[in-house]
Amino acid sequence: MAQIEVKDLTLIFGKQKQQALKLLEQGKGKDEILAKTKCTLAVNQVNLEIKQGEIFVIMGLSGSGKSSLLRCFNRLNQPTRGGIYYSGDNIMDANKDELLKIRRNDVSMVFQHFGLLPHRTVADNVAFGLEIQGVDKAERRETALKTIKTVGLDGYEDMMTGELSGGMQQRVGLARALATDPETLLMDEAFSALDPLIRSNMQDELLDLQEKVHKTILFITHDLDEALKLGDRIAIMKDGKIVQVDTPEGILSNPADDYVKSFVEDVEHGKIITAGTIMFKNPERLRLKKSGPKTALRQMRKFGVTSLPVVTDDNVFVGFVKDADMAKLQDEDYDVIPDEHIYKGVNTVKPDTVVSDMLLLFLDNQLNLAVVDDDNKLLGVVVHSSVLAEMLGLERDDVKKVKESGLEILEDLNNG
Amino acid sequence: MDKKLIDLGKYIEKGIDWLIDKAGFIFDGISDGIEVIVTAFQDLLAAPPFWVIIVILTGLMFYLNGRSYGFKTKEGIKKGLGIASFTAIGLLLLWAMGYWRMTTQTMALVISASIIALLIGIPLGIWASRSDRAESVIRPILDFMQTMPAFVYLIPAILFFGVGNVPGIVATVIFALPPAVRLTNLGIRGVQEDVVEASIAFGSTKRQLLYKVQIPLAMPTILAGVNQVIMLSLSMVVIASMVGAGGLGQAVYRGILKADVGLGFEAGLGIVILAIILDRLTQSLTKA
Numbered sequence: 001m002a003q004i005e006v007k008d009l010t011l012i013f014g015k016q017k018q019q020a021l022k023l024l025e026q027g028k029g030k031d032e033i034l035a036k037t038k039c040t041l042a043v044n045q046v047n048l049e050i051k052q053g054e055i056f057v058i059m060g061l062s063g064s065g066k067s068s069l070l071r072c073f074n075r076l077n078q079p080t081r082g083g084i085y086y087s088g089d090n091i092m093d094a095n096k097d098e099l100l101k102i103r104r105n106d107v108s109m110v111f112q113h114f115g116l117l118p119h120r121t122v123a124d125n126v127a128f129g130l131e132i133q134g135v136d137k138a139e140r141r142e143t144a145l146k147t148i149k150t151v152g153l154d155g156y157e158d159m160m161t162g163e164l165s166g167g168m169q170q171r172v173g174l175a176r177a178l179a180t181d182p183e184t185l186l187m188d189e190a191f192s193a194l195d196p197l198i199r200s201n202m203q204d205e206l207l208d209l210q211e212k213v214h215k216t217i218l219f220i221t222h223d224l225d226e227a228l229k230l231g232d233r234i235a236i237m238k239d240g241k242i243v244q245v246d247t248p249e250g251i252l253s254n255p256a257d258d259y260v261k262s263f264v265e266d267v268e269h270g271k272i273i274t275a276g277t278i279m280f281k282n283p284e285r286l287r288l289k290k291s292g293p294k295t296a297l298r299q300m301r302k303f304g305v306t307s308l309p310v311v312t313d314d315n316v317f318v319g320f321v322k323d324a325d326m327a328k329l330q331d332e333d334y335d336v337i338p339d340e341h342i343y344k345g346v347n348t349v350k351p352d353t354v355v356s357d358m359l360l361l362f363l364d365n366q367l368n369l370a371v372v373d374d375d376n377k378l379l380g381v382v383v384h385s386s387v388l389a390e391m392l393g394l395e396r397d398d399v400k401k402v403k404e405s406g407l408e409i410l411e412d413l414n415n416g
Numbered sequence: 417m418d419k420k421l422i423d424l425g426k427y428i429e430k431g432i433d434w435l436i437d438k439a440g441f442i443f444d445g446i447s448d449g450i451e452v453i454v455t456a457f458q459d460l461l462a463a464p465p466f467w468v469i470i471v472i473l474t475g476l477m478f479y480l481n482g483r484s485y486g487f488k489t490k491e492g493i494k495k496g497l498g499i500a501s502f503t504a505i506g507l508l509l510l511w512a513m514g515y516w517r518m519t520t521q522t523m524a525l526v527i528s529a530s531i532i533a534l535l536i537g538i539p540l541g542i543w544a545s546r547s548d549r550a551e552s553v554i555r556p557i558l559d560f561m562q563t564m565p566a567f568v569y570l571i572p573a574i575l576f577f578g579v580g581n582v583p584g585i586v587a588t589v590i591f592a593l594p595p596a597v598r599l600t601n602l603g604i605r606g607v608q609e610d611v612v613e614a615s616i617a618f619g620s621t622k623r624q625l626l627y628k629v630q631i632p633l634a635m636p637t638i639l640a641g642v643n644q645v646i647m648l649s650l651s652m653v654v655i656a657s658m659v660g661a662g663g664l665g666q667a668v669y670r671g672i673l674k675a676d677v678g679l680g681f682e683a684g685l686g687i688v689i690l691a692i693i694l695d696r697l698t699q700s701l702t703k704a
Binding site: 114 | 633
């Protein structure tokens with residue numbers, strides 16, 4: 001269910017907006033519009049669907065228009081064209097009072113430089129949204145204290161915000177945003193001003209918090225690692241346009257264009273890419289007590305592999321067989337592979353196991369890894385070379401080649 | 417003077433004559449209002465015996481200055497005591513020299529003029545901070561008010577309000593008003609952008625934004641403006657005595673007319689003492 005829909009949203013800064021819009025309709029680009037009208041095209045015909053309860057990250061470099069876009073969601077920026085629909089209601093249609101109501105009750109915001117009131121205590125800052133709504137003092141304080149506890153700041157409620165560290169100040173910012181119990185949280189580079197270590201902590205805590213509160217969160221960042229860590233889905237923005245919207249894995253494994261690819265290159269794939277992505281789906285498999293060594297050898301040769309998974313009739317994974325054993329069995333004229341030649345009790349992984357975790361499992365044995373679901377049914381097989389390729393950050397195209405031709409890459413590496 | 421091609425002065429004279437003729441009742445009203453305020457403050461300060469006022473002012477100076485440094489530190493108490501003893505000694509000196517009545521009159525004039533200037537100046541400053549157009553209109557007027565020699569205001573002030581305290585206060589208000597407007601405007605415009613943005617994002621109305629965020633955060637700058645208004649008012653008091661305003665300024669003026677160095681110096685010293693007391697008083701408000 002899409003809670004927020006963005007339709008054809010365009011934001012132009014400058015005086016000759018209408019003229020700029022006309023040029024835009026004629027298909028003119030950002031630079032040309034700037035040259036002709038002195039208007040900046042900050043957000044260019046953006047369409048998005050944001051689901052209830054997801055963390056939706058909008059990522060882009062500075063000047064890409066991501067913060068300008070975010071400020072359209074509570075109309076701190078007035079979009080020039082298009083609309084943003086909250087459960088079907090266009091925020092552009094809201095009059096002055098309705099807009100105040102939306103800002104007070106439904107959408108709140110966390111800022112990069114916190115935006116706290118330095119002349120107030122932590123509790124009074126957290127209660128600010130409620131105060132604006134006209135909630136009475138006692139109730140305000142009670143809610144504020146509860147929210148302060150949620151973000152782990154209990155005991156600090158009567159300190160002035162200036163006395164707190166950056167990380168703690170941003171917790172106050174977060175608590176202030178949560179205190180009004182909004183459906184949607186807009187977070188504008190919320191952790192970008194923090195030290196790396198604190199930042200990583202805050203990211204973890206946001207994820208923990210989200211488990212409890214289930215808000216719809218729009219998170220802006222220029223940091224891909226942060227986007228990959230936090231985002232259920234990520235939109236990558238460039239020059240006011242959305243270049244790609246996808247899951248973190250989708251972004252990494254299928255970058256839509258060279259721009260996205262250039263971002264993705266430096267990422268540690270091993271911690272993001274999962275077994276589900278690099279496995280061979282529906283691999284060749286042998287039936288327990290039914291397949292014989294001849295079939296096994298033929299298939300191994302056909303696909304250029306040295307081992308094959310064995311499953312029951314219900315597709316429950318049993319183990320692997322190796323080519324050397326099969327050759328021996330064939331010479332001894334076995335029709336069915338005997339149990340003792342199946343390597344049982346080998347490690348299996350789930351589709352969401354990340355590559356770096358699989359690397360250790362390979363140290364245990366020379367076999368490929370079986371990917372199974374919760375009922376131990378075989379979903380696919382991961383081969384060594386794919387894992388190595390991911391860890392080394394090789395191109396996706398190379399990995400595809402690996403999938404097709406087994407161990408070529410390894411040989412290349414050996415030769416090179 | 418050279419030959420006049422344009423006689424601007426004549427037109428201004430005519431305009432003022434016309435104003436007095438047609439709008440005299442307005443000036444009478446303003447005059448009565450100011451008279452009431454000044455008289456009230458003069459009576460208030462003259463009513464109790466001198467030592468009561470000295471004790472109150474000394475205590476206030478100790479409290480405010482000590483607080484701005486924090487009473488707990490030795491430095492805070494030292495600072496508070498220093499300024500408090502200066503206040504007590506300075507005021508006692510003025511009393512002993514026989515200038516107590518004039519001192520209270522001057523205080524009343526300064527307080528009245530400052531209050532009026534702030535009542536006009538701070539709202540104007542708020543308006544200027546919220547509208548670029550208002551600022552562009554107000555700014556040159558302030559420039560005019562500040563650079564025009566202060567004596568010049570005395571002439572129309574006499575014409576409109578006669579002689580005495582009232583024209584003195586009117587001239588003082590005009591002279592002392594600009595910093596209240598300028599510093600209020602500056603203070604509000606200087607409030608961190610992201611704090612303002614945050615409070616709008618949480619649904620503040622313009623009024624809530626002003627009272628809950630902008631004014632509290634701009635307060636140190638606004639109080640610096642208050643300090644400036646009071647200092648300028650005090651410096652205008654001597655000039656205002658030329659149109660009959662009372663107090664220490666009159667003594668200085670008499671000293672000039674009679675070439676009486678002693679009288680001029682004593683009264684001048686009184687103004688300096690008052691200036692230091694009022695300055696430290698308002699500055700301690702800024703720091704707190």
